[in-house]
Amino acid sequence: MDCASCAMNIERRLRKLEGVKIANVNYASGKASVEYEEEKVLPENFRQTIEGLGYGARMPEGAGSGRKGKDRMFLHIIGMDSMHCAMIVEKALNKITGVDKVELNFSLEKAVIAYDLGKTNFAKIRKALADAGYDAEILDAEDEVDKEKLARDKEIAGLKARVIASAIGTVPVLVLALPEMLDGLIPIEYPGFIMDYLAAIQFMLTLMVLQVNWEIFSRGFRGLINRSPGMDSLVALGVGTAFIYSTLVGISVIEGGMYFETAALLLTFIVAGKYLEAVAKGKTSEAIKRLIGLQPKTALIVRDGEEVEIPIRDVVAGDIVIVKPGGKIPVDGTVQEGASSVDESMITGESLPAHKKIGDIVIGATINKTGSFRFRATKVGSDTMLAQIIRLVEDAQGSKAPIQKLADIVAGYFVEGVIVLALIAFGYWYFIAGSSFIFALTILISTLIIACPCAMGLATPTAVMLGTGKGAENGVLFKNAESLELLEKATMVVFDKTGTITKGEPAVTDMEPFGMKENELLLIAACAESGSEHFLGQAIVKKAKEKKLKMAKPDGFEAVAGHGIKASFGSKRVLVGNLLLMEKNGIAVGEDIIRKMHKLELEAKTVVIVAAGNRIAGLIAIADTLKEHSYEAIAALKSLGYETAMITGDNERTAMAVAKQAGISRVLAHVLPEDKAGEVKLLQDNKEKVVFVGDGINDAPALAQADIGIAIGSGTDVAIESGGVVLVKSDLRDIVSAIELSRYTMKKIKQNLFWAFAYNAIGIPVAMGVLFPFSGFLLSPVIAGAAMAFSSISVVSNSLLMRGWKPMGMRSVSLKPDKAVHA
Secondary structure (H helix, E strand, O other): OOOHHHHHHHHHHHHHOOOEEEEEEEOOOOEEEEEEOOOOOOHHHHHHHHHHOOOOOOOOOOOOOOOOOOEEEEEEEEOOOOHHHHHHHHHHHHOOOOEEEEEEEOOOOEEEEEEOOOOOOHHHHHHHHHHOOOEEEEOOOHHHHHHHHHHHHHHHHHHHHHHHHHHHHHHHHHHHHHHHHHOOOOOOOOOHHHHHOHHHHHHHHHHHHHHHOHHHHHHHHHHHHOOOOOHHHHHHHHHHHHHHHHHHHHOOOOOOOOOHHHHHHHHHHHHHHHHHHHHHHHHOOHHHHHHHHOOOOEEEEEEOOEEEEEEHHHOOOOOEEEEOOOOEOOOEEEEEEEOEEEEOHHHHOOOOOEEEOOOOEEOOOOEEOOOOEEEEEEEOHHHOHHHHHHHHHHHHHHOOOOOHHHHHHHHHHHHHHHHHHHHHHHHHHHHHOOOOHHHHHHHHHHHHHHOOOHHHHHHHHHHHHHHHHHHHHOOEEEOOHHHHHHHHHOOEEEEEHHHHHEOOOOEEEEEEEOOOOHHHHHHHHHHHHOOOOOHHHHHHHHHHHHOOOOOOOOOEEEEEOOOEEEEEEOOEEEEEEOHHHHHHOOOOOOHHHHHHHHHHHOOOOEEEEEEEOOEEEEEEEEEOOEOOOHHHHHHHHHHOOOEEEEEOOOOHHHHHHHHHHHOOOEEEOOOOHHHHHHHHHHHHHOOOOEEEEEOOOOOHHHHHHOOEEEEEOOOOOOOOOOOOEEEOOOOOHHHHHHHHHHHHHHHHHHHHHHHHHHHHHHHHHHHOOOOHHHHOOOOOHHHHHHHHHHHHHHHHHHHHHHHHOOOOOOOOOOOOOOOOEEO
């Protein structure tokens, strides 16, 4: 599949199959992804369709065996070497609760298992196989990538061999054609026997070049027969015409000059261009290769009280893993013993080592620095953070950006259009302008050869592959190409407050008891909040634990979204919440209490009212501090031209105080969790392109409603459903990095598309001879072939410049606080 038109032809044919819902063919990566209904079509039908168009196809092992909501496991079944063994293994596997589907290949001793991760795991599957008399090991996640690399290397090696063989045949043909090409300018004479058999020698040498590149003709003519021509069809027509014409001249059927050297040179230039393009395209997927290369091969674990080193594939959740100084952390887990500094830069992009102590999470593939520690494995295999990142990047690189739509439409009809234009040009010059047949033939060949849909097909996906790869290296994960494009078009960035702008670690700062002591007020509130999951309630409970107060669990508990909680202790009722909660439950709040609340709220503190029975027991103020780089990041966003806003359930005074500290210019206060998406919709109705930044779980509706959702600081679970962009760290500066990368990627895509369209818009008319009446300039088919090869290489090379991209950071941003404006 060596041109954009080829990709579009394959995509169109796949989409026509009954049961196919979505088909995307990525020319740059050489991959097709298909979403389909299993009841109506099989993966084998896809391979047959692709091969019917003249292309080869390799199905990844187990393709189509996974079902929605299921995970897949690839196993090497040791000892399964016959059909009988396979039947025993299949029977054993199907008995396991949670196993959905099993596919076996006894000749390769391999199994692909679709299973429910919540019901079973590798340890249970391995035990069931052991009971049946077999053993199993998980195949490396690198296996599929290794096969792709081998296929890519094989393709490059094959193209290199064809370039050398083509050059060996072309150079003598070119040398033999020099006397005619120079037309006496430099006298060159060859021995008589060579001149006697000149046509036959050139014919044989050119035929050798054609034979070396026969697959171009095979695919090209098959495309014409199937009415789905690609670039190979143009080359086959152009070179084939030159070769047949020269052959007819050589055997004296017609009179004229021979063009054997043109046919040979064209093929050599074209295959050389394909070789350089394949080498360049291979470099666009380096980010994925680097990520996969981070995974260590072995792990040191404790089994039966002894330290044993085992393959990474054999580590299961719950294993105690030992990490020594300088060693790689094999899987994700939680520190159980010891402490150390860990270099997480390869995953998060953070250059400074992170200190890890008991209870902290460690990420697989990161590097331990000085200390030694033990941790309990929590996520292994395809569930690790690294595996999730690799899947996200692969999905993003295989997706299409909206800007690619025009290029796809043009590529879909490009080849047919060029053939028509070439025939029109030939007809005009030969039949209307009265030019010689050789002149018209030269124009026909040049027009067919110079046209290049490849540059258009490579313009977007090569930049997307590099952009998403660079993002992953810096802790910014784009879920698809559309997110990468839309981020550049945004006009406003809306932040959730708690856990996004602030640390999400609120603490009790003030208590105002009425008619009781502080500890009594705190105890009443803490007992009521002991069943709450809200961060304010947890802050109150934490404070009570610090003071070693003995808390009792309430007899009844009810969380009132956006207002607070109700709790009951026997016949006594306790309310902890805001003014609205008190009003709804008929509890009067005096003016003096309200004034005290306002005073605390102006200090960026959230105030909760505690009521016991039917009277106010007191006020508790809770504050959450800004994250370290919040102000810096928001100032940088403003310098890039974005309006910023904060959305929160807090009252206006608290929200305004926090916004002022952060430099936020617009505040949306008193917004209940379920109303956040509605507020985003109102902004969109006001012609804003909204980026919403939240935690990815509590803010899922707002993230989904926004034009672009950015889920921040998701820990080791980066494969969350909400948000088009996932930030590995909780650093708001990564939002700036994401926007800068989006802008840079789109800049490269636009440059590529401009060059691709401009090249064809200028090159095709010139090849058709539009300049000849004015300047006498006629484009040689050989120059046309060289230009065509160069066009694709230039586009890929321009995208490869992105490999040097680095986050520009917080350059010269103003650190003067702004006044917040309430909306």
